[in-house]
Amino acid sequence: MANIGVLIETSDNEVKKANFGVISAARGEGGNEIFGLVLSSDAAPCKEAAQEYGVQKVVGVSAEGADIGSSPDLQASALADATEHLGIDVLFGLSSAQGKDLLARVAAILNAPLVMDCVGVNLTENTVTKFHFAGKTYASIKVTGNRWVCGIRPNAIEARPAPCEAEVISHQSAVQDPGRMKIREIKKGDSEQVDLTEAEIIISGGNPMASAENFKILYDCAEVLGAAVGASRSAVDAGFAPHAIQVGQTGKTVSPKLYIACGISGAIQHFAGMKTSKTIVGINKDAEAPIFNKCDYGVVGDLFEVVPALTEVLKRG
Ligand SMILES: Cc1cc2nc3c(=O)[nH]c(=O)nc-3n(C[C@H](O)[C@H](O)[C@H](O)COP(=O)(O)OP(=O)(O)OC[C@H]3O[C@@H](n4cnc5c(N)ncnc54)[C@H](O)[C@@H]3O)c2cc1C
Incomplete structure (x- = not known):
């Protein structure tokens, strides 16, 4: 033992x-x-x-x-x-x-x-x-x-x-403090966002987000859901989102209760970072996208229509 x-x-x-x-x-x-x-x-x-x-x-x-x-x-x-x-x-x-x-x-x-x-x-x-x-x-x-x-x-x-x-x-x-450094204050980052690795709900965007500005629709939805926003590596590499929110093998490993993948193909490297999520929802306009073999619920549709509609419904309660 x-x-x-x-x-x-x-x-x-x-x-x-x-x-x-x-x-x-x-x-x-x-x-x-x-x-x-x-x-x-x-x-x-x-x-x-x-x-x-x-x-x-x-x-x-x-x-x-x-x-x-x-x-x-x-x-x-x-x-x-x-x-x-x-x-x-x-x-x-x-x-x-x-x-x-x-x-x-x-x-x-x-x-x-x-x-x-x-x-x-x-x-x-x-x-x-x-x-x-x-x-x-x-x-x-x-x-x-x-x-x-x-x-x-x-x-x-x-x-x-x-x-x-x-x-x-x-x-x-009984150890002595060598006194080489002192923590005076711990400041939280500017982002109000819940820590991705601790988040209960995550909504992530992929390559088709097409710009950093377009991520706003995910942040709007996240606000209503109390969720954190994530991104695929393609979206990060293209400069649409910071590396700090990349989910996957070379990003963060997350394990929320609900993971909503918007315009994410479902590549194994992305899946490696979110596969232990309790419930996975895929939103993708291609009904044959690999994400649909890995999710619990799938929505075939354009994320730019589905996500704002979801936010509106959630706002109405
Ligand atoms: C060593 C290595 C490490 C990697 N690490 C990671 C990692 O940590 N994380 C990661 O994510 N990837 C990682 N990758 C990259 C990975 O292989 C994929 O290339 C990447 O995940 C694809 O990102 P994507 O799904 O956003 O983009 P794409 O592959 O371009 O897929 C976009 C998807 O969105 C759909 N779509 C297009 N327009 C719309 C629309 N308007 N509405 C809805 N759906 C739409 C398409 O049908 C498609 O399925 C790694 C790769 C390698 C080789």
Whole structure:
């Protein structure tokens, strides 16, 4: 039996949805002890969500006499200390902005191998899967060493509930803050849009959007639906949408309850990024488009007619 840690990311004190796939991966074939590490002196608010996916111990990681939220150095030192103290063999986290920064620091402190951006994990063989060469190939990487650190692409691994009763514990670390940097303020981006990887509903546009201005019809619909807007790579490459909202193998992996693909052919590289969506709706004027083999509901029609009509109907309630 191995001790597996998962760095749990929160937003406004709530466990981010993208953590659940990471916890599912960390469970492996079962039989491992799963520690959910939360950067807070009080991890109790995370208990309910974490135990639903099989976390047995929810650990509040804090630093003695210091505000752990104020310094990435301190966070990494406290996490590394908790990893050693709890005898954690593999530490997982999200390959998110925070995960990329923190997991690398923790691996450096522990002098442990680090693999980031993984889309698959096999804890029996100690292997991980990653995309290489802009998604053209998959690589299976064997990780050696007694302890290793692994970042997983948000939503790349399906979240599978495995309810248990978790214990909430705390680990107060005596580590010192080297004082090299301080987080003074966290400013949200200009976009009011819901984070794509956390969104419950996504409406995406493809190549036929034809301009950035035309994306407005998707944003109007998204506003009524409470959705985030995504795009295919063709739309991004053509400059109609920013790369930050690209969905697919070389973009974001998303897992919303509802995914509406507007003028998207359904290429495998796009599908790779949204296939775990609960319900997929395709809007395409070609009845033979591959998206119709992959969606739950299909609308054969011109997106420039269908989407505004949908927005109007939704507005009327
Ligand atoms: C290594 C690699 C990585 C890649 N990574 C990604 C990735 O991350 N994400 C991604 O999306 N792609 C990726 N691609 C590209 C992918 O193969 C496709 O080329 C791309 O997804 C196609 O985008 P599209 O469906 O928007 O455009 P198109 O292939 O041009 O399809 C447009 C579709 O819209 C329909 N249509 C046209 N006009 C209308 C209209 N007015 N109303 C309704 N329907 C209409 C057409 O019938 C067609 O089905 C990758 C490719 C490679 C080789």
